[in-house]
Amino acid sequence: MLNSGHEMTEGEGSAFRTRLKHLFADWKVRPFTPAENLFPSDLLKSLRQIGALDALLSVEEGGLGLASPRDGGRLLSLLLRRTGYLSLSLGRCLEGHVNVVRLVALYGTPEQRYSLATTLKNGVLAGIWVTDGEPSVRLRKDGETYRLSGIKGFASGVSEVGLALITATTEQEESVMLLVPTTDPARRRPGPGKLTGMQASGTGAYDFSGLTVSAQDILGSAGDYLRQPEFSAGAWRGSAVALGAVDRLVDLLREELLARKRADNPHQLCRIGEAMILQKTASLWVEQAAQAAGDCPGLSPEEVTATVNLARLAVERAALELITLVQRGLGLSAFVKGRAVEQVMRDLATYLRQPAPDEALTEGAAWFVRHDWPEGGL
Numbered sequence: 001m002l003n004s005g006h007e008m009t010e011g012e013g014s015a016f017r018t019r020l021k022h023l024f025a026d027w028k029v030r031p032f033t034p035a036e037n038l039f040p041s042d043l044l045k046s047l048r049q050i051g052a053l054d055a056l057l058s059v060e061e062g063g064l065g066l067a068s069p070r071d072g073g074r075l076l077s078l079l080l081r082r083t084g085y086l087s088l089s090l091g092r093c094l095e096g097h098v099n100v101v102r103l104v105a106l107y108g109t110p111e112q113r114y115s116l117a118t119t120l121k122n123g124v125l126a127g128i129w130v131t132d133g134e135p136s137v138r139l140r141k142d143g144e145t146y147r148l149s150g151i152k153g154f155a156s157g158v159s160e161v162g163l164a165l166i167t168a169t170t171e172q173e174e175s176v177m178l179l180v181p182t183t184d185p186a187r188r189r190p191g192p193g194k195l196t197g198m199q200a201s202g203t204g205a206y207d208f209s210g211l212t213v214s215a216q217d218i219l220g221s222a223g224d225y226l227r228q229p230e231f232s233a234g235a236w237r238g239s240a241v242a243l244g245a246v247d248r249l250v251d252l253l254r255e256e257l258l259a260r261k262r263a264d265n266p267h268q269l270c271r272i273g274e275a276m277i278l279q280k281t282a283s284l285w286v287e288q289a290a291q292a293a294g295d296c297p298g299l300s301p302e303e304v305t306a307t308v309n310l311a312r313l314a315v316e317r318a319a320l321e322l323i324t325l326v327q328r329g330l331g332l333s334a335f336v337k338g339r340a341v342e343q344v345m346r347d348l349a350t351y352l353r354q355p356a357p358d359e360a361l362t363e364g365a366a367w368f369v370r371h372d373w374p375e376g377g378l
């Protein structure tokens with residue numbers, strides 16, 4: 001687990017919480033804009049203005065240490081959840097940004113940590129692009145330097161991200177992480193095709209072919225990216241973002257039923273109740289996973305991984321069930337393009353496609369089939 005030294009004070013934490021609360025209240029009432037393929041730059045700017053991006057850095061670097069939380073992940077979870085409510089696309093990008101900060105804090109040299117902090121304080125959005133395109137990204141030694149080849153195929157915020165953490169396969173067939181600037185427009189490629197949802201995330205591809213990097217750009221050692229529990233445990237943050245969209249769908253369901261004077265119908269009341277149960281279930285799982293992934297004494301890496309894996313699947317299931325409920329509850333009006341509810345459902349259904357869900361479920365089950373839950377929960 002990470003040990004970031006100093007912690008934010010209670011006052012700093014509560015001041016940040018207040019700023020986030022005001023931002024959320026302000027953005028929540030803004031009219032819905034149906035231009036779904038526009039990157040949410042204004043919301044990102046607002047998050048920057050309240051110090052949300054700087055807050056991720058460690059206290060020593062001038063932040064609040066939010067990316068390596070000591071509070072059971074509560075404040076980071078709130079930031080991700082609120083961002084996911086306002087824009088799943090930005091939530092996805094913010095989560096990637098947090099992941100980069102964490103991995104550099106875990107595996108980076110002091111120089112790499114300093115360099116990242118300086119870059120991010122200059123307003124750069126970082127991305128984590130590991131999913132390969134065709135051909136996959138490889139790294140080979142070229143005299144004193146290294147040369148990259150290949151394409152990252154699912155690159156969120158491809159036109160916005162200024163620095164990416166990528167994985168590359170070496171000549172020894174090992175996987176290494178690298179920190180690479182990604183500001184060359186000529187290297188941007190169209191993504192995997194037009195996605196049903198999440199278009200505002202600007203998911204494209206980036207061609208690294210011919211780019212020269214040095215040993216200082218390599219982060220950690222071979223295999224670090226997949227090292228547990230960090231590799232799987234980080235998934236709780238993605239679930240926190242999804243939970244934000246769940247919150248929004250529940251609100252949209254209630255608001256529309258009230259506006260159409262259908263909320264008191266017993267069938268609709270059942271759906272509202274079930275929607276709230278799904279929302280709370282997802283929220284409790286996210287809380288549990290955030291705690292497990294944080295500084296939770298006494299949990300083995302296997303238990304952390306298993307807990308977060310099950311949490312990921314629980315949130316996915318709750319979200320998918322909620323989408324069905326909303327469609328049944330609102331009927332055709334939930335299928336009208338240009339309406340918030342329709343877009344949030346499409347974004348959420350797309351967002352929920354995370355890698356290897358079967359494996360996450362069965363690996364979680366494989367641990368808990370022989371181990372009890374921690375007494376009294378976490």
Ligand SMILES: Cc1cc2nc3c(=O)[nH]c(=O)nc-3n(C[C@H](O)[C@H](O)[C@H](O)COP(=O)(O)OP(=O)(O)OC[C@H]3O[C@@H](n4cnc5c(N)ncnc54)[C@H](O)[C@@H]3O)c2cc1C
Nearest residue numbers: 128129130131154155156198203350353354355356357358
């Ligand atoms: C909007 C968006 C933005 C994204 N941004 C980024 C980004 O910035 N960086 C990045 O790196 N990636 C990004 N991705 C990619 C993402 O991280 C996942 O790789 C991708 O969503 C995987 O989804 P999938 O459903 O195809 O997963 P898969 O893992 O392919 O799962 C699909 C199905 O196949 C099953 N399955 C998986 N493996 C096997 C196997 N070996 N044999 C048999 N069955 C198998 C699964 O259990 C599941 O049922 C993004 C994706 C989206 C949708």
